Amino acid sequence: MNTIEYKPIGIIYTPFTKRAGMPIQPTGAKGIKGTIKIDSAYAEGLKDLDGFSHIILLYHFHLVKEYNLIAKPFMEDKMHGIFSFRGPKRPNPIGFSVVKLNRVKDNILHIENIDVLNETPLLDIKPFIPDVDCVNADKLGWLEGKSHKMGDEKSDDRFN
């Protein structure tokens, strides 16, 4: 299939400079603050974003050089398919996080609950809309009974 080309719209700045010891999801990054610098070419597209309390970030796992179709997720000692967990070594290494938006000033976003590495390239921002985005998922596969603990876990070096 044809290659698709994207360009980062900005860079995410966070306190996390190493892949080990990080929160594995935004639920584990409560209170962690970061900023996003949007390329000035796209700043006009931020109009009215400041009305939303939470935003979806899609970003590029920029340190990933390869993918593993089967691996052991954090919190787990069994192998699972990459599409059944959130690890970064994916065929298209796109990350997804819902974070709190505290403030927008010109082309700078001040965010909270951020769980990504410093200097991660940002691909897209969308408003988080609970009526659309929160579904009543009643089957959680291998994460059944574990997903509420994801906020307590830290990464190790398995995806370096």
Added chain:
Amino acid sequence: MNTIEYKPIGIIYTPFTKRAGMPIQPTGAKGIKGTIKIDSAYAEGLKDLDGFSHIILLYHFHLVKEYNLIAKPFMEDKMHGIFSFRGPKRPNPIGFSVVKLNRVKDNILHIENIDVLNETPLLDIKPFIPDVDCVNADKLGWLEGKSHKMGDEKSDDRFN
């Protein structure tokens, strides 16, 4: 900033062959069924995905040729920045939908509540995890008091 290259991992097949008259979100596509054919090179990565009732799809809005930083979203007659709504004409035209996963058979996924055009290239699949992905958003910007109606709306031709 550097260009990022992705390759589709599969194709989404749906009943929607025209951009006008479509549901504007999965909440408006209740019961609409589709299939995803995953490229056999990536099929191994589907292991254990069938344990999840809902999945996140990230896909490429393949008919989009340009972006508009400011536009009028569906359900609205005011202009807003592209990052404050979900329209397809984005700098990086990546779409996001949470859909129901009914069945996985080899490299074919049977899905429901799908709101995308037929033959949309798929970039990634992630399990939907309510503990992580549902946040209590208390500010909805221009969508305040409107977002519960998104399921009743159909697209027009404004993003053709």
